[in-house]
Amino acid sequence: MSNYAPAPVGPTAATTGHSILQVGPVNPDVQAALATEFGALRLPEAPEQHEAFLDEYAAGIRVAVCSGRFGVGTELMGRLPELRAVVNFGVGYDTTDMAQARERGIQVSNTPDVLTDCVADTALALYLDVLRRISAADRYVRRGDWTAKGNYPLAVRASGKRVGILGLGRIGRAIAHRLEAFGCEIHYHNRRPVDGVPYGYRSSAGELAAAVDVLIVAAAGGPGSAGLVDARVLENLGPEGYLVNIARGTVIDEDALVAALAQGRLGGAGLDVFAHEPQVPAALLELENVVLLPHLGSGTVETRQDMARLTLENLRSFLRDGALATPV
CATH class of the missing domain: 3.40.50.720 (NAD(P)-binding Rossmann-like Domain)
Structure with missing residues (x-):
């Protein structure tokens, strides 16, 4: 029995739920979709819980969804052997290990233009x-x-x-x-x-x-x-x-x-x-x-809505076709 229950399962979770991982806090609209539409897993906030969580779920995770502040760093990426895509909410992706992503053929997206x-x-x-x-x-x-x-x-x-x-x-x-x-x-x-x-x-x-x-x-x-x-x-x-x-x-x-x-x-x-x-x-x-200022460069209602839409478009595109809508 797992100590880490996934988010509530939505209608498509049977095929996508445990292959998607939310890393860190994300935009509320994105988080709601990850929970209700995809039934995605969420990395525990407490670092001491990461090891047990990854022991159980890492082998099945294909997509990670994150923000510019909480990317998929070197250690986490190394623990995800089947990772194929990192979907990033934000234009910056420097918190994700891009060198390892390129080496392993992991696709990475961001949300350009809209912000x-x-x-x-x-x-x-x-x-x-x-x-x-x-x-x-x-x-x-x-x-x-x-x-x-x-x-x-x-x-x-x-x-x-x-x-x-x-x-x-x-x-x-x-x-x-x-x-x-x-x-x-x-x-x-x-x-x-x-x-x-x-x-x-x-x-x-x-x-x-x-x-x-x-x-x-x-x-x-x-x-x-x-x-x-x-x-x-x-x-x-x-x-x-x-x-x-x-x-x-x-x-x-x-x-x-x-x-x-x-x-x-x-x-x-x-x-x-x-x-x-x-x-x-x-x-x-x-x-x-x-x-x-408290890092609010793109912090308007309209732009965050556009960024959320594009983040989810990247996720759906990858799940549908294996290709990201706005790859880095």
Whole structure:
């Protein structure tokens, strides 16, 4: 008798239930479908229960459904000998062992395009907030400082800035498009130049930072980009430069960023992501020139509905045809 009962069995569970594994929390609509439509298994939350659960079920699992925060890492993937697909809710998939997936022929999907606009909007909101000090000015009013201390100090103009975009993929291009309306001069760095764009290409993150007033990080996460924005990049950006990150916290050397901000060697930062979420470095909480968001880049009702729909479309497509709708 198993100690780990699967989720309630739905009409198709006889053929799909124990071959599907939910890893970590997922979107409520996706979770409801996994339970009622597919009768999927769910990996226990308590790590000490994983071993017994996998001993019982691992051999039959063919598909794992996860989020960008809780992927299928090296150890878990190694315990699933029949795994054929990882269906990911989110555009980022750096928490999944992609090297092992490629080696074993495991397909991986994500949810591109449907979240591009909302993430780009978040980047623009952070850009405007950190330069014009919107959140800080709001706090100034709420504290009664406008009455007690007079007018709020001057901020920095957001229009016409030289902006560097680190990672000119779908989201990076959407950010650039929005900034064009502000009369900004756009530069970018990618692994290779992008054909057909009118923006200036820079050969490294450091060179990009030295050429701009604001650096917006939109690069994919994962081992290949870890620490890409390091102390030297931040030094090149300088005490009058600003940093916005809507990518992954690991892309930035967080210790170097905290030090640069605390010591006045960087003008300010707008951050939606952090290296050890949901933990945020305590030093950042005290700084008025830093805007902090709880990783809500795609966090709108409409976008999360679209992401859930596409996640389930990938799952159904794989179960039907053995192919994912939006493979990585």
